Amino acid sequence: MSAQALLKNVLNGSGTHESGLLMTPYGSVNKTCDEFWTAKQRQLHSLHYANSYRASFKPELPDFFIKKLTNPGDTVGDPFGGRGTTVLQAALLKRKGLSNDVNPLSERLAYPKVNPVTVGELEERLAEIDLSHNIDLTCEEDMSMFYHPETYRELINLRNYLRHHRDNIDRFIEMTALSRLHGHSNGFFSAYSFPQISIPKSNQAKINKTRGAEPDYREVKSRIIKKARTSLKSGNIEELRSWGRHQRLTTGDSRNLMDWASESVDLVVTSPPFLNQVDYVQDTWIESWFCDIPTEDLENKIVQTPDLEKWAQFISDTMTELHRVVKKGGFVAMEVGEVRYQGELLNLDEILVNLTASKKYNLGQFKVNEVLVQSQQFTKLANCFKVTNNKLGTNTNRIVLMEKI
Numbered sequence: 001m002s003a004q005a006l007l008k009n010v011l012n013g014s015g016t017h018e019s020g021l022l023m024t025p026y027g028s029v030n031k032t033c034d035e036f037w038t039a040k041q042r043q044l045h046s047l048h049y050a051n052s053y054r055a056s057f058k059p060e061l062p063d064f065f066i067k068k069l070t071n072p073g074d075t076v077g078d079p080f081g082g083r084g085t086t087v088l089q090a091a092l093l094k095r096k097g098l099s100n101d102v103n104p105l106s107e108r109l110a111y112p113k114v115n116p117v118t119v120g121e122l123e124e125r126l127a128e129i130d131l132s133h134n135i136d137l138t139c140e141e142d143m144s145m146f147y148h149p150e151t152y153r154e155l156i157n158l159r160n161y162l163r164h165h166r167d168n169i170d171r172f173i174e175m176t177a178l179s180r181l182h183g184h185s186n187g188f189f190s191a192y193s194f195p196q197i198s199i200p201k202s203n204q205a206k207i208n209k210t211r212g213a214e215p216d217y218r219e220v221k222s223r224i225i226k227k228a229r230t231s232l233k234s235g236n237i238e239e240l241r242s243w244g245r246h247q248r249l250t251t252g253d254s255r256n257l258m259d260w261a262s263e264s265v266d267l268v269v270t271s272p273p274f275l276n277q278v279d280y281v282q283d284t285w286i287e288s289w290f291c292d293i294p295t296e297d298l299e300n301k302i303v304q305t306p307d308l309e310k311w312a313q314f315i316s317d318t319m320t321e322l323h324r325v326v327k328k329g330g331f332v333a334m335e336v337g338e339v340r341y342q343g344e345l346l347n348l349d350e351i352l353v354n355l356t357a358s359k360k361y362n363l364g365q366f367k368v369n370e371v372l373v374q375s376q377q378f379t380k381l382a383n384c385f386k387v388t389n390n391k392l393g394t395n396t397n398r399i400v401l402m403e404k405i
């Protein structure tokens with residue numbers, strides 16, 4: 001079945017049914033809409049909230065599937081690791097974890113969360129780092145619309161230090177500094193900006209102009225310490241770091257998880273890019289700059305396509321690789337959302353279910369057990385099958401649960 005046929009199948013309505021059954025070419029699949037986990041914010045370990053990340057899922061999502069489908073000591077993987085939500089929740093629940101992402105930024109964000117340090121260690125280290133070296137800022141990238149020159153000098157010094165110092169304390173400092181690069185409050189290093197997206201320089205200049213303000217001085221070390229205190233406040237640090245050796249992070253393509261052994265994973269909890277809904281390269285350009293990650297490289301590697309055919313092929317190839325690494329009887333919980341496609345609102349869970357049923361794409365290697373739609377009180381029924389109140393993006397979690405057969 002081609003992607004166009006998949007699309008037609010879904011848009012014609014054969015994908016949905018009022019009773020909560022999704023009709024597929026090989027039978028029906030239960031689609032349950034409920035509040036499976038709390039809609040409240042920030043209920044799990046504080047380390048989960050150490051960084052913002054585009055299109056990250058709430059930690060309650062991996063928490064739900066890990067508890068439901070695995071036991072302590074089992075292995076949980078995420079081929080699209082992002083900020084490391086799955087691997088951290090796996091560690092907190094004493095599961096072994098594998099996290100992969102094609103963007104090296106993911107490893108920079110996720111590793112320190114599963115190898116945390118104490119505030120004391122961090123304070124001691126920061127006291128040793130000299131951020132006052134004189135730097136010729138004219139030789140550096142122009143970031144004057146974001147940072148006061150003194151803040152920028154400190155940031156460049158920190159970046160230079162981190163290029164050569166990489167123990168767990170340094171890496172925790174880096175992860176925390178990454179979370180402070182831009183945002184709206186005084187706790188960030190930048191002038192008033194967006195916390196979740198690195199906006200273009202020209203947009204930042206416009207914001208400054210509208211607000212009639214230039215970036216003011218923001219001391220770097222104290223802001224890192226303050227944020228680290230918040231990230232570490234749930235505790236459990238000793239336990240987490242002794243378990244850290246069971247968590248492995250890789251940087252590569254989801255279609256070729258070469259460091260993941262065959263038949264080694266009990267459960268995958270993951271969320272791929274939804275077509276081109278998010279620009280993972282542009283939206284993190286300041287973080288990439290801070291970490292010396294070349295964005296031109298990323299443009300070619302990150303899959304963010306507006307073409308449903310290409311997306312379907314990409315997901316299908318990823319599923320083939322997941323089939324290799326998942327144990328027989330193991331599970332994949334793949335979260336997708338709804339996107340606007342050719343003027344229609346498309347529920348990608350329906351595409352995924354049809355894809356999984358399609359021989360061309362998946363060779364019937366996974367069986368869809370059920371589709372779960374996490375829906376909050378106010379959106380509950382309206383959003384379950386065809387979203388009516390959401391014109392632009394995703395506001396539900398649609399999880400296709402598959403079993404390796």
Ligand SMILES: C[S@@+](CC[C@H](N)C(=O)[O-])C[C@H]1O[C@@H](n2cnc3c(N)ncnc32)[C@H](O)[C@@H]1O
Nearest residue numbers: 055056057080082083085102103253254302303
């Ligand atoms: C929806 S986000 C995942 C967010 C994650 N669940 C979290 O909570 O942070 C999708 C991720 O897929 C990554 N990605 C895009 N193309 C990829 C590819 N070909 N292989 C592996 N990862 C890829 C992006 O860099 C992005 O981090």
